[in-house]
Amino acid sequence: MRRWLGLACALLWSAAIAAEPLTLQPVAPNVWLAQGEAALGSPQNRNFISNAGVVVTPAGVVVIDALGSPALAESLLAAIKAVTPQPVRYVILTHYHADHVYGLQVFKDLGATVMAHEAGREYLQSDTARLRLQASRETLAPWIDAQTRLVPADRWISADTTLELGGERLLIRHVGPAHTPEDLTVFVESSRVLFAGDLAFRGRIPFVGQADSRGWIAALARLIDTAPAAIVPGHGPVSTLADLRLTRDYLQYLRDTMGRAAADMEPFDDAYARTDWSAFAGLPLFGAANRMNAYNTYLLMERSPP
Secondary structure, three states: OHHHHHHHHHHHHHHHHHHOOOOOEEEEOOEEEEOOOOOOOOHHHOOOOOOEEEEEEOOEEEEEOOOOOHHHHHHHHHHHHOOOOOOEEEEEOOOOOHHHHOOHHHHHHOOOEEEEEOOHHHHHOOHHHHHHHHHHHHHOOOOOOOOOOOOOOOEEEOOOEEEEEOOEEEEEEEOOOOOOOOOEEEEEOOOOEEEEEEEEEOOOOOOOOOOOHHHHHHHHHHHHHHOOOEEEEEEOOOEOHHHHHHHHHHHHHHHHHHHHHHHOOOOHHHHHHHOOOOOOOOOOOHHHHHHHHHHHHHHHHHHOOO
């Protein structure tokens, strides 16, 4: 009886979360944002930790990134239907990280054309992607399960591309290798809204992972030069140039401090303990991400000093 009650409660809890509506925030005329939480992915939030963009045109909808679970993608579709009867024609992936792509199959099954940079093929076919999905089926159940699959792009692009739909022009630019080798940004020409993917984080520490931080800093400099009217980051609310500068300054600080330690052959633990992190310690997810970011940067600087 106790086990049955536990299962029933779990099912009711899952149904309640699944029923929570996803809302779209207006960014500019016909441009919308679905904003994820500043948190780690969990069953409690359905892995809703990243953003998705929506651009509505008279000829159909373009979605930028597909969110972190099929259930979230279904909720995003419902939110889109509340603002337009137009179908989703395209999904543009800024990069192939799990929290941006696990909802992709929902759009693919409805006939949307998926676009991504060809450098994403390597990750998609890697053991890393396979093992990440396998782990997610355990840690993010029931939202990620045996039916959740990785979806390849229909159009692998290798150079900057312009997508025209219903009189709207979206400029798709490859800015990697940076956060990932395949990083894309999407610039909505009419409203000058820039979807920056995970090159930009607002109000939180980025996850650096195995990123090419030198390329990331250079890409941020180029984005700053475009002077967009609004910046939609991969995580967090609509941003300003100040947020791009914060991410750039954080990455540069990691390279400067960990680069000196690696050059001096100082043990990482000692270098981390003596480094002054006060400029960034108050940001969300500092405790979850900063030490790992610093260690990965230390290893990077050992291999590729400035």
